[in-house]
Amino acid sequence: THVVTEACIGCRFTDCVSVCPVDCFHAGDNFLVINPNGCIDCGVCIPECPEEAIHPDTMLPEGQEHFLDLNRVLAEKWPVILEAEPHPADAAEHRGKAGKLEMLRM
Numbered sequence: 001t002h003v004v005t006e007a008c009i010g011c012r013f014t015d016c017v018s019v020c021p022v023d024c025f026h027a028g029d030n031f032l033v034i035n036p037n038g039c040i041d042c043g044v045c046i047p048e049c050p051e052e053a054i055h056p057d058t059m060l061p062e063g064q065e066h067f068l069d070l071n072r073v074l075a076e077k078w079p080v081i082l083e084a085e086p087h088p089a090d091a092a093e094h095r096g097k098a099g100k101l102e103m104l105r106m
């Protein structure tokens with residue numbers, strides 16, 4: 001599966017959503033996740049993300065391995081998102097920042 005990682009938090013650009021052929025993105029307030037039961041590992045979402053937040057589960061950034069479980073758990077809780085949406089007004093402030101997990105709204 002592919003995994004949305006910390007870089008997405010607060011940015012939530014949603015460019016990834018419209019290219020997914022199997023509609024497996026699920027949306028929270030300020031973060032998106034991928035349903036590991038739907039993802040076919042096609043990888044088309046990877047270059048769409050301006051934050052480079054999406055990675056294969058075999059190549060997760062160091063220290064972000066737990067995002068695999070977080071994607072699985074939140075995909076069960078959050079609704080599917082099918083269309084791109086306007087990003088948060090303050091998305092630019094959160095670009096490229098580390099330590100964003102604490103601002104995740106679940």
Ligand code: F3S
Pocket residue numbers: 004007008009011012013014015016017031032048049050051052053054
């Ligand atoms: Fe997040 Fe990037 Fe998609 S910031 S919503 S993973 S385009």
